[in-house]
Amino acid sequence: MHFDYSEKVKELQKRLTEFMEQVVYPNETTYQQQLNEAPGRWRTPPIMEEMKAKAKAAGLWNLFLPESEYGAGLTNLEYAPLCEIMGRSLIAPEVFNCSAPDTGNMEVLVRYGTEEQKKRWLVPLLNGEIRSCFSMTEPHVASSDATNMETRIERDGDEYVINGRKWWSSGAGDPRCKIAIVMGRSNPSAPRHEQHSMILVPLDTPRVKILRHLPVFGYDHAPHGHAEIEFDHVRVPASHIIWGEGKGFAIAQGRLGPGRIHHCMRLIGVAERALELMCKRVKERAPFGKPLAERGVIREWIANSRIEIEQARLLTLKAAYMMDTVGNKVARKEIAMIKVVAPNMALRVLDRAIQAFGAAGVSEDFPLAAQWANARTLRLADGPDEVHRAAIAKMELKAHS
Known part of the structure; x- marks a missing residue:
């Protein structure tokens, strides 16, 4: 194993470090000040969009994606020192469009999404125009064993009907969060690890209800937040299933x-x-x-x-x-x-x-x-x-x- 960095990575490290010193660190206080100003915390501080535009213009964008068609084409080993630099600031990953849960959701869409799903959701996520959340954890079961989850995803003609309650859906509080990837049980009689599916649910779908925001040690993490969400007979087109039933x-x-x-x-x-x-x-x-x-x-x-x-x-x-x-x-x-x-x-x-x-x-x-x-x-x-x-x-x- 050789952990010496290539010239490409060294150059990106240098550019990323300079960007952090010149743009991100000086604006950490500005970000918090804008977040605390009227009209409220659940909106995007203008400075974030300014920093994102600068990062995109500097070519420091979507560095996490190994697929060169969509991202920087870096391996995990190449991305590691760059991700480390971003980790130095809580606001930095979003500046470079490299923050969770969007990164994981984009990877899902790249690997398993249909062309229609990619066009509708992946492209705006890659562009930093919208955000997303991942709804897996549930309040009433031991989530350390994901096979416990109770949320149901059931086929009804050309639609799926989702019923259940999720919490710690990080990012759902953001007004830019437009889509959730929801995991639930679709095939109860199948083998244990083929009972679950993942499905795309737009947050403006009728009967999707954000019940509350969940602080972490008193931090609300606005405007990102962590939400408890109820899915009450929520209907989405069958085309929203990811990869196929039982592939969750x-x-x-x-x-x-x-x-x-x-x-x-x-x-x-x-x-x-x-x-x-x-x-x-x-x-x-x-x-x-x-x-x-x-x-x-x-x-x-x-x-x-x-x-x-x-x-x-x-x-x-x-x-x-x-x-x-x-x-x-x-x-x-x-x-x-x-x-x-x-x-x-x-x-x-x-x-x-x-x-x-x-x-x-x-x-x-x-x-x-x-x-x-x-x-x-x-x-x-x-x-x-x-x-x-x-x-x-x-x-x-x-x-x-």
């Missing part, structure tokens, strides 16, 4: 592999920025007549943070390399391992940085608290740690049987 789990496996590792790539960037802020802070502060940077415990925090970031990055790159060379299925153990490692690593580094900042660390004056809240959700999103550990152990035991 096959699609999910294709979707979640890249999505999981993208989260991990971004978390490396989160941790890097936290460590950078911590190092600057401890050089500036001198309680009891001695700079924090000279205290042994602080140096231990810094050293451990650097060690843990490098370990997580190497495992992320290995997983990306394997996805590119042997495929997501063969790389599933590496993907599961990094999905456990990266969020826990980022939380440890963030916690140290918050402690070094003191009271300022839990304030909104610095990005640490918001990044901590976001990173903590990633020990649950796309499967909790415990499920991934169980899968890793199962594969390890099988290898030694």
Whole structure:
């Protein structure tokens, strides 16, 4: 495995870093100010559209897609260091049209969508004109086992009828969110992993109702948000089914592999920025007549943070390399391992940085608290740690049987 970056990637790293320094970081405060101004939080701050236009003009757009027809044509290994740079800011992924859940939904449409579905939904998503959500998790079942889901997708002539309730449909609060990919049970008598389907449901379809927005540790994540949605006898054309009935789990496996590792790539960037802020802070502060940077415990925090970031990055790159060379299925153990490692690593580094900042660390004056809240959700999103550990152990035991 060779993790040295090609000249193409190095050039993109340079351009992306410069764009972050010149455009994204200086506008983080502006974004929040505009978000808090009238007429309300559930709208797009104008600065976001300005930054998106600049990113598109700079050729830093849809970098996540390996298909050159639609994106930059980068491999997972090539995209990893770029995704890491974007992860340093909570608002950056959207600037480059590389934010979840749109990335995963676009990948689904690229791989499994019909030409009609691509024309109607993929093209405007690629252009950053609309946004989307992914409705899989349900409030009344243990979602760590997706076969539990109760939402029904039933054929009725030329239509499908959807009944059920979903929550944590991230992005559904955004006024630009026009389409949901909904997963539900369509073939209850089929084999366990062929009972479910995915279907496209426009959010303006009659009887689709957003019941509430769900804050995360008090953060509403407006205008993106996380919604609880009710589908009450919702009817959509049969042509909205993705790939075919019973293909839900096959699609999910294709979707979640890249999505999981993208989260991990971004978390490396989160941790890097936290460590950078911590190092600057401890050089500036001198309680009891001695700079924090000279205290042994602080140096231990810094050293451990650097060690843990490098370990997580190497495992992320290995997983990306394997996805590119042997495929997501063969790389599933590496993907599961990094999905456990990266969020826990980022939380440890963030916690140290918050402690070094003191009271300022839990304030909104610095990005640490918001990044901590976001990173903590990633020990649950796309499967909790415990499920991934169980899968890793199962594969390890099988290898030694």
